[in-house]
Amino acid sequence: MWRRLWTLLLLMLLLPGCVDPIEFEQEDQQEHLVVEATFSNLDSSYVRLSYSQPYRYPFNKFEENATVYITSEAGEYIPFYHTQSGLYKPEAEARAQIGHTYQLHLQIGPNSYASKQVKVLEPVPIDSVYTEFAEVEVGIWGAREKALMPGYKFFVDYTDPGGLINFYRWSVTSVIEVYTQPWDYIDYSCIGCPRPAPKDCCAHCWIYERAQLYKVQNDRLSDGRKTIHQELHFVPFERDLQAKNKITIYQHAISEEAYNFFKVVEQQQQRTGTVFDPPPSQLKGNIYNVENEDEQVIGFFDASAVSKKEIIINRKNIKEMNVGEYVYPDDCREIRNATTRKPEGW
């Protein structure tokens, strides 16, 4: 009897649900300009302009009619052109020069915005990139709960230059080859559905993805040392490693201001609400309204030189487990960021 009672008591402890939505009075909700701006010595420069939105409004709002350009103390002038969804890109050959100091300018209607001046620092080369098998809880696009998935963790090693104060940040691009099954497509949105509705195209795609990793590092405690096993990224086998995946890791040499900014971003992203969390704080970037410095502009103009290293992973080389076939009974172009354009040299 005691045993049963005990089990009951323990079951009560098991009842889940420690994180629930709550209502906040949302009176002081505001819209602020949000600027993503990356300018580097490689071809990955872009600016994206959007607005922060009240919690009652669940959609993105982009700024598509801005004039965007970068100037430098050396007299460079680099215009950016709007492509889509608030994304502005420079001419293909625009590159940041190491040692130069740049400033971002935005003109949105009557308002002029500018960034503080940012000097491009010498990048620190990546010594090596490698992977380790792991199971990690990851948030999958479209799913509310995180799921535990097998995959590879990516690590870098690098050698910190001694005697200098260095700050690091990383970003990742990946090209993922996928095979899908459009012939197995089932139509759910018609009269008399569901019924099989095989598609002719397409079964073979490449997904182009870019991720800014909110991981920053400084050499406060490791100046001049070879730094190993810096964990940066996780790629689950499902979808991402079912054929071939080319991953490029970019190591940015950033300023102290950029480090402080991305550190707060990293802290925010890692918040779990426990006692170990520092209090949340406002993200204070380096972009301001030229006429009204009190206006809050969210974002940071990060002009930095990067070093990069590629790593290619083939499904057939995965030894740790037998990765099953990716099941996606639809046109592969329906996958976010996927096209049938084959990358050069694939």
Add this chain to the structure above:
Amino acid sequence: MLLQKLFLFLLFLFVLAPKGQAQQQQYTLSGTVRSAWGERLEEAYMVINPGNKIVATGEKGRFSITLEEGTYQIICQYVGMEPFSYEVVLNEDLDVNLELVQRNFQLKQVEITTQPTMDVNSTHLGSTYVDQKLLARMPALLGEADVIRSVSSLPGVVNAGEGTSGFYVRGGSADQNLILLDDAPVFNANHLFGFFSIYNPDVLESYELHRSGISAKYGSRISSILDVKMQDGNFEKMRYQVGLSPITAKLSADGPITPKLSMLVALRGAYPDYVLKLFPSDNIRNSSGYFYDGNLKFKYQLNEKNNFSFSGYYSADGFKFPYDTTYHWTNTLGTLKWNHLFNNDFAGTLTLVKSLYQNTVEGIATGEEFKLKSGIDYAQVKADLGYYGLDQHELEFGTSAALYDIQPGDLIPYGTSSLNRRTQDRDKGYEYTAYLNDSFVLNEKLSLSIGLRYSFFRKVGPAEVYLYAEGVPRSETSVYDTLRYSSGEAVQHYQGLEPRFSVKYSLNAKSSLKLGLSRTRQYIQLISNTAAITPVDVWKLSNKYMEPQVADQVTVGYFYMHPERRYEFTWEVYYRKLYNQLDYKDGAVILLNPTLEADLLYGEGEAYGSEWLLKKSKGRLTGWLSLSYSRSFRTIAGNTPEETINNGAPYPSNYDKPVNISIFTNYHLTPKWTFSSNFNYSTGRPITGSDSWFNYHGNIFANYYGRNQERLPDYHRLDISFNYTFRKSERVEKNLSISVYNLYFRKNAYSTLFQHYFGAPPMAYRLAVIGVAIPSVSYNIKF
């Protein structure tokens, strides 16, 4: 012995006898015999001596007997009750009320009725006394009653959140409370994620929380003193106690070793891992934790004028979050005391105190293996003297010297680690104090307590003091020069007087008005960028940039005590001003930061409030109702915008929870069963709110603005417990306690998160540490 402490009512019916009557006049002695909760007892026997007359109560518990004039001893007896002895002078007709106590409840009854939490006639205000028996009746969490959880239900005290053992007193931060265990300060009173504190309730004697009108004897912290005393070993016989609860086991023994030497030893250990494994969250399931602790006390009665005592405590704690970090800490406390009676009017105590807190964080991730050691080594010697030879005066005076030796951080990399070894200079300082306090009675109505405390603090080397450029925010890059101090060299000193004053004016025999004024100083602070005391916090002594914290407080109070001590009521109103308060820059780095002062912000605080406490100490139903309304603000207006919070305007501090209600009741259902409940309500803690969400590099973030401009939802919780006392056999006493914490499954928010889940718009979520009712059973045997 204890019986003598029993409360007794006597109602005299005066019949004025004419003078000059015959000597052997006869009078009627009558009365009523009741149980402690008022039930009239039939068939209770009175043995009256001299004469050995016996009389029994009839229906309604009444008895009556006619006796000749004289002095009589009455012994009243009833089945299952403690015999009660009482002397009566019979020179008129007399009607008495006798109250008997159930044998099994003897201890509890005594404790609950003889120790009011306050004294109407003293000059003390703002202090509360709770003993072990009362604590043991409060509903437990996971089978353990806890001192710090119970402190949080007192007026003027709010808890720092579930899963933390920090508490805030009158708008002050957690590090502004001096937490003592037999005079030794405790630097981390947490056990097991903060669900328990270091005090083993089985061997606790009592605790007293002083939050205003603090005597000049106490100091070193500015908000409160939590003075916790552990039991001494008894001098009568060996006693043993065993306790079991779902996650802790306890064992204690005490008794005489020789007629002059007594000993107490207590051990406690926790095994929570199997409970953690039951949680749905992976983070909790893969975590593990443990703690164990032990108390050791000796008391040696050398002679009538001298006794010595030793109190030792050791605890070890550890927990591991999944993945790559483990935390371990230990507390080692020791107090050696010599009490000496110089003569009948003059007594003194010499005390040696040691408190050692050591903390190790270990990282085990490949490439980043390290051990980070930090801690405090505290030693103190103090002499406290009392002179009572002056009529109507109680003079207390004393002096102390303390050494703080803090290891802020020693990073030791090993294995494949790419970290460099880094050892920060030890943070050392001396604190000297002297005090004089005179409590005197001016007349029946007016009493005063005037005290003065002087403290002197000297920070000594080794130290590097950075000089920062003026006009720009302090940071590592604005350092323009460094002053180096060698070991032992004076780096900085602070000093000051701390006047204490309180006065009592009796309105009548039952009630009084009191006023208290005080200044307190503190030379050590906890640097913590989280809401609670955690193992990754750093204690830091005052230095060139961190000036000592100072608090000024004025309190006015009304105190009422029912003549039969059945009820007591207190009402206190206070105002406090706090100087040199700390807050943090956004993204402040605390660990191993040599320019820590540059990441801190300095300002002032202000707090005020009103506290009411109504307590019922007698009868079948006992308990209290405590209510407070209080506010606490900080103002941080630095020289630059980066060093200013909310544009320099006052903002609610982390400790600002305006409304607090606490209701504790204890009810005797039957002689063996008692039921107790504890209800707590408080306004939610201030948090930094978000005015909008945004998409940044493909992730959703919240835009936080200002500081502490929003609030968590209100906190409330009801705990209940049933206590059963088994029939006391000759030698064994057994107790069973069944309790439920958070009875109605309230999911109190510990914090909020602005998060984005796919499929839902970005919104605020609350994180509840405890979202369900937690039942527990504990069983104690004393023999």
